[in-house]
Amino acid sequence: QPNIKRRIGKYEVGRTIGEGSFAKVKFARNCDTGQAVAIKILDKDMVLKHKMAEQIRREIATMKLINHPNVVRLYEVMASRTKIFIVLEFVGGGELFDKIANHGRMGEDEARKYFQHLINAVDYCHSRGVFHRDLKLENLLMDDAGNLKVSDFGLSAFFQEARDDGLLHTACGTPNYVAPEVLNDHGYEGAIADIWSCGVILFVLLAGYLPFDESNVIDLYRKISCAEYTCPPWLPFGAAKLIARILEPNP
CATH class of the missing domain: 1.10.510.10 (Transferase(Phosphotransferase) domain 1)
Known part of the structure; x- marks a missing residue:
């Protein structure tokens, strides 16, 4: 039985590296570049019932422009029918x-x-x-x-x-x-x-x-x-x- 990897967009998704009350975080790799990333996965229902879509869009647009050595980079945000995927810089040294x-x-x-x-x-x-x-x-x-x-x-x-x-x-x-x-x-x-x-x-x-x-x-x-x-x-x-x-x- 070959190991079928889960794909989200251009990312191959691996193990869970964090879990909170709102989101799960998975390790993933960009299939085009091989770059390691972290993908934060949220339930769409959780977000939309807060009616925050406009502010979220604004903050995420800004976050994509933010490139600072002490801030975790936000690369992109994707959505499926039920989930929101936030693709972030992978930071390997722990909390x-x-x-x-x-x-x-x-x-x-x-x-x-x-x-x-x-x-x-x-x-x-x-x-x-x-x-x-x-x-x-x-x-x-x-x-x-x-x-x-x-x-x-x-x-x-x-x-x-x-x-x-x-x-x-x-x-x-x-x-x-x-x-x-x-x-x-x-x-x-x-x-x-x-x-x-x-x-x-x-x-x-x-x-x-x-x-x-x-x-x-x-x-x-x-x-x-x-x-x-x-x-x-x-x-x-x-x-x-x-x-x-x-x-x-x-x-």
Whole structure:
């Protein structure tokens, strides 16, 4: 029995390399060039019931133009009758989340390098009107050379809605990384929310754990709303000051 490979467009699809609540990610290869890619597969129903088609089209058009060393490239988007396929750059070095989970907190120099990569990526995308809205360690990948690559930029529109007031609603973000104004659902600016998440990420890189981490969601939201967290004694003074400036509950 020959091994019949599944094809999506010009891509030969292989193993599943990731799975989330909204999407499955598969390893694939471009049959024309041999280039390795990752294909994120979404159910069309999930997306269309959010009535986000217009914003998705806009963000994806922008993402196709974005070419930055610290942002996972988006090559193309295809659709079948029931699925949407997002073809992305394949990044082989794993998640920053696993690095911290397995090896603990980072030294100041290493954390500074990754934070710099993160801010470069965020600044570049924001300057082009693309926001992330769900920045967390699980979305920060590393390539084989140890460079940070932010994944899912511009894709949060799939799980969001912008209302008539022009602000974004529905907290799609992971609660521990989410800014107070996102939790309050008064609508929020994508840029401000992303910067808050960067502050949480910097804390985790240097501390080895989350600044806001309660099993009870009510307690978690309360602590985030007033930015109630404690820096461990080993946190460098400069970093602690920067984190305090970022994690400002009333920006």
